[in-house]
Amino acid sequence: MTQARHTGFAKLSQNDVSAAAARHEMLYSGRMGGARAVFAFCDLSGLDLSGRNLADADFTGAILEETNLAGAKLDSASFFGSDLRRSNLAGASMRRADMRGASLRGANLIGADLFEADLREGTIAEKDKYGNLRVLQHDLGPSEMPAAMMNSANLERAKMTGAVAVQADFTDAVMKGVRLTRANLRQARLTGANLENADLSGCNLTGADLAGCILIGASMDFATTHGADLTKTLKEAEKPDLEALAQVEALLDSHSRWAETEGRDGAPADLTDKDLRHVKSLSHRMLTALIAPGAQMYGVVLEGASLQGSNLAGADLRSAKLGGADLRGVNLSGALLNHADLRDTKLGPLMINGARLLPARLDNAQVRYADLRGADMRRARLSGCDLSYANMGDVDMRDTETEGAEFSGAKLPMRFADNLAAVS
Numbered sequence: 001m002t003q004a005r006h007t008g009f010a011k012l013s014q015n016d017v018s019a020a021a022a023r024h025e026m027l028y029s030g031r032m033g034g035a036r037a038v039f040a041f042c043d044l045s046g047l048d049l050s051g052r053n054l055a056d057a058d059f060t061g062a063i064l065e066e067t068n069l070a071g072a073k074l075d076s077a078s079f080f081g082s083d084l085r086r087s088n089l090a091g092a093s094m095r096r097a098d099m100r101g102a103s104l105r106g107a108n109l110i111g112a113d114l115f116e117a118d119l120r121e122g123t124i125a126e127k128d129k130y131g132n133l134r135v136l137q138h139d140l141g142p143s144e145m146p147a148a149m150m151n152s153a154n155l156e157r158a159k160m161t162g163a164v165a166v167q168a169d170f171t172d173a174v175m176k177g178v179r180l181t182r183a184n185l186r187q188a189r190l191t192g193a194n195l196e197n198a199d200l201s202g203c204n205l206t207g208a209d210l211a212g213c214i215l216i217g218a219s220m221d222f223a224t225t226h227g228a229d230l231t232k233t234l235k236e237a238e239k240p241d242l243e244a245l246a247q248v249e250a251l252l253d254s255h256s257r258w259a260e261t262e263g264r265d266g267a268p269a270d271l272t273d274k275d276l277r278h279v280k281s282l283s284h285r286m287l288t289a290l291i292a293p294g295a296q297m298y299g300v301v302l303e304g305a306s307l308q309g310s311n312l313a314g315a316d317l318r319s320a321k322l323g324g325a326d327l328r329g330v331n332l333s334g335a336l337l338n339h340a341d342l343r344d345t346k347l348g349p350l351m352i353n354g355a356r357l358l359p360a361r362l363d364n365a366q367v368r369y370a371d372l373r374g375a376d377m378r379r380a381r382l383s384g385c386d387l388s389y390a391n392m393g394d395v396d397m398r399d400t401e402t403e404g405a406e407f408s409g410a411k412l413p414m415r416f417a418d419n420l421a422a423v424s
Helices: 014-028 242-260 414-423
Strands: 124-127 133-136 350-352 356-358
Antiparallel strands (some): 124 133
16 A cells, blocks of 8 residues: 555555455355455545445545445445545445535535435544644535535435535435535525425525425525525415315316216316315326326325326426326326336327327426336337436336437336447
């Protein structure tokens, strides 16, 4: 080992870290000869640990500038006071990791899982020869993540009190219950982020982009929002007017009768732009040919519902539960379905008048991080659809239209993935 450019830090080679990672993986799997990886106060800058299992490893105070940790398993690992500037942590699992005082300036954490990670302030101190505490810190100081890329990361219930995340990108990140008290998020991008029940008290959001983010139950007491973009943010549904809610329920009941009796009783409902979050139950309802473009249905439970031929264009169905629903021939063009549960749904074509096939439309829809396992999407129109990081491992995608569709990070059916690779 050679001394690094950081005084007191041992510079490790690729062979050093690969051997340590191999021993750690042996320990983790219960094999003989294993040993915990301890990289505390070592220099691992520029090295490759991508895909390795380093859960519970010790990176306290380590230098990890431009280190490749993409896809690594780092659950409960200690990065206390470490320097992770410009490191690649895309898709890494860092659940409950100790990130206190870590520097993440310019780091790539796209799609990383930071569930309950600790990103609060932190400094490392040591005693000098006189017994006095001396603070150890890297060039830019602790607890900072300016310009970090946290797009689509899972930060649910993470602790970020006092964090500095100026100009950081949290687009589409899951930040439910995150603690951002007194955090500095000036000019940060939070477009589409889910901040449900987050604590933003005293947070500096000057010039931040929060367009389309979810703020249901979020606390923003004393938060600074000067110049922030808060357009189309989703907040708590207004306390429902009991009479208006009863009218919506009556419309749905009438529609169900109309669908069940093939038009002999009841009448079709038009729920365009309606907020349906307070409707008691929509699961297993007969709602064929429902007209509800632009409807607000965030988190609504529609499991097993019959929605064949329905018009849900532009509807907000983020985090909705649609498992087992019949969506044949449905119009979901431009709809928001990020993080929706679409397991075993029928999204194939609907037979009309015994001869014509009406395909399901998801053109230009946002279906990022949705769970589509077991879904039937034959002939579906996916032009311009964003399916990034969606779970589509066993989806039937025969004859689908995918021109301009985005599949970055998605788990795709093997045959479809091979065809996609051949085309690209």
